[in-house]
Amino acid sequence: MRVRGAWMLPAAAALALAVPAFGATSTSGMAPQSATVALPSAVPGIPPAMTARYDGITSHLRPSVLAWTKQEAHILAARPSFTLQDAETAAAARFAGQGVAQMNLSGGDIEEIAFVVMMQALQDQDSDLQAQMNQMKALTAAKSQIRNEIALANQRVASAVGSSPSPPASSNASTTNLTNRLDHLNAQSETQSLQVQTMMQRRSKLIDTLWDVLKSIQGTSDAVVQNLK
Secondary structure: OOOOOOOOOOHHHEEEEEEEOOOOOOOOOOOOOEEEEEEEOOOOOOOHHHHHHHHHHHOOOOHHHHHHHHHHHHHHHOOOOOOHHHHHHHHHHHOOOOOHHHHOOOOOOHHHHHHHHHHHHHHHHHHHHHHHHHHHHHHHHHHHHHHHHHHHHHHHHHHHHHHOOOOOHHHHHHHHHHHHHHHHHHHHHHHHHHHHHHHHHHHHHHHHHHHHHHHHHHHHHHHHHHHHO
8 A cells, every 4th residue: 555645635734624413403593513524725735756757748748739638638527537548548549640759759658648638637626626625614714703603692692681581582583593504504514525525535546546657657668768778
């Protein structure tokens, strides 16, 4: 099992997001109970070894080839899932009969083109993932503000009870309205949290595949060097 310490997000950078437990409901005007799920606040960086190889390959690509890889990456990134074979099949179909010189690759092949496509798909997915994480942070801030408002409303109700037989109807209505808003945001957070977790799992699998491709590409390059000695 590969240790990916170079790209795993440090625990200190994780953002604790309160996500309501399934089936949790609010009672008596109080905020619903929540389960805390730790999610990162930013997308982990792409491993430097992958970025270096990607930069090395793309620096030798013709603009037309690079434009095609970006277009294909958008197509793959939009799918629920895709494999290395999908990228290689698309590359082989696009560049069938073209040699390395025609593609302007330095010692490259279809596997390297597929690697570029998958790296660009990863970049597209990372942009979408970061947008989802930003929305999660916004939801967390909004829930925190509403919880503070609920606490103040409850204090006003408690003060009113102490000075009169029953609190004003407006106070109860205010607390109920805030609690309903918090319930709604909790539901949104739960849905978005699951979506972020799914996207991160998908990203982890893609990173694993890219490691395998990178290893294969490096092995091919090493073999070429040995043959030249």
